[in-house]
Amino acid sequence: MANTLAPTKRLKTSAMIASFADAGQKTAPAPFGHALARAAEADRRIVGLTADLGKYTDMHIFAQQHPDRFFQMGMAEQLLFGAAAGMAQTGLIPFASTYSVFAARRAYDFLCLDIAEPNLNVNIVGGLPGLTTGYGPSHQATEDMAIFRGMPNLTIVDPCDSVDIEQAVPQLAASDGPTYLRLLRGNVPTVLDEYDYTFELGKAKVLRGGNDVVLVSSGLMTMRALQAAKALEAHKVDVAVVHAPTIKPFDSATVLAELAGDRLAVTLENHTVVGGLFETVASAVVTAGLGKRVVPIGLPDEFLDAGALPTLHERYGLSVSRIVEKVLAELG
Numbered sequence: 001m002a003n004t005l006a007p008t009k010r011l012k013t014s015a016m017i018a019s020f021a022d023a024g025q026k027t028a029p030a031p032f033g034h035a036l037a038r039a040a041e042a043d044r045r046i047v048g049l050t051a052d053l054g055k056y057t058d059m060h061i062f063a064q065q066h067p068d069r070f071f072q073m074g075m076a077e078q079l080l081f082g083a084a085a086g087m088a089q090t091g092l093i094p095f096a097s098t099y100s101v102f103a104a105r106r107a108y109d110f111l112c113l114d115i116a117e118p119n120l121n122v123n124i125v126g127g128l129p130g131l132t133t134g135y136g137p138s139h140q141a142t143e144d145m146a147i148f149r150g151m152p153n154l155t156i157v158d159p160c161d162s163v164d165i166e167q168a169v170p171q172l173a174a175s176d177g178p179t180y181l182r183l184l185r186g187n188v189p190t191v192l193d194e195y196d197y198t199f200e201l202g203k204a205k206v207l208r209g210g211n212d213v214v215l216v217s218s219g220l221m222t223m224r225a226l227q228a229a230k231a232l233e234a235h236k237v238d239v240a241v242v243h244a245p246t247i248k249p250f251d252s253a254t255v256l257a258e259l260a261g262d263r264l265a266v267t268l269e270n271h272t273v274v275g276g277l278f279e280t281v282a283s284a285v286v287t288a289g290l291g292k293r294v295v296p297i298g299l300p301d302e303f304l305d306a307g308a309l310p311t312l313h314e315r316y317g318l319s320v321s322r323i324v325e326k327v328l329a330e331l332g
Helices: 031-042 059-065 077-087 098-104 110-115 144-149 164-175 223-237 252-259 277-288 309-315 320-331
Strands: 028-030 046-050 070-072 095-100 123-127 155-157 180-181 185-187 205-208 212-218 239-243 247-249 264-272 292-299
Touching: 031 059, 031 164, 046 059, 059 070, 059 095, 070 252, 077 095, 077 098, 077 110, 095 098, 095 164, 098 110, 098 123, 098 144, 144 155, 144 180, 144 247, 144 264, 144 277, 155 164, 155 212, 164 180, 164 185, 164 264, 180 239, 205 223, 205 252, 212 223, 212 252, 212 277, 223 239, 223 264, 223 320, 239 252, 247 277, 252 277, 264 277, 264 320, 277 292, 292 320
Parallel strands: 046 070, 046 095, 095 123, 123 180, 155 180, 212 239, 212 264, 264 292
Antiparallel strands: 028 185, 155 247, 205 239
16 A cells, blocks of 8 residues: 655754754854954953863864964863863963853862852853753753852853854953853854844843833843744734843843833743743842742753754744743733
């Protein structure tokens, strides 16, 4: 009997590590690597280190342009952070890159005691944050911000796009104390250039106003929030978007000012709903006594599947269609 079933489209393995950019979307190649190389032209104290992941954290761009200031530490994340701490003590400004899972899980104690406790200017750059890879729990840093939020002195930045990254790098270098940047690598979408936006360390920004819903987002989910806001216009829903790229210290004043009214409040993050942006916002709301309900959109409190990124984003609620569905359900 002949097979009459239509063939289904199969996503290739490369989709597990594909860019989260939409087809045809404007992107910038390796914005972190190029921004760091430019910053190093202006400040000779800047050095770059990596733990055998230069190509996969865009640190190779810096290495090519400043080979005398690049240090390959091998597959030894504890050594990476210890060496960066020693360099900072001599007056250098290190940027140390690895995968977020290794920074948060494998080398936490070295970051805490060698870098954060003495409040050194070491900038940790974590690749593959949240659900930006399909290679399963060993590579998906879905809980990195939850791990790091409790560490004193550590600034945490979750950038949306190439604009955020390019503008954040020199500010991180100039800031006192340690920082953790959730890296977006490779061909990174360029989104915020259309919204009269500039990155300011420690500040949230209102990207668009709206009368019905307020979306407070960080990281790549700000891109999705903006896309969902436009999609919701077809449903006669007016949506405001507040981008909060700095998770710690958190700009409570800007966010709470937007949440003070009676609009539906929703947080969006590429991170588990435990310990990240949602709980940061919820804590600020409770502390201020707003008595406001906040709806979280984020990753579930579980180890995630491996697979193609588009499939996983849809499965775990990070896609635009799932965001629109959630908002409409909440509005009833």
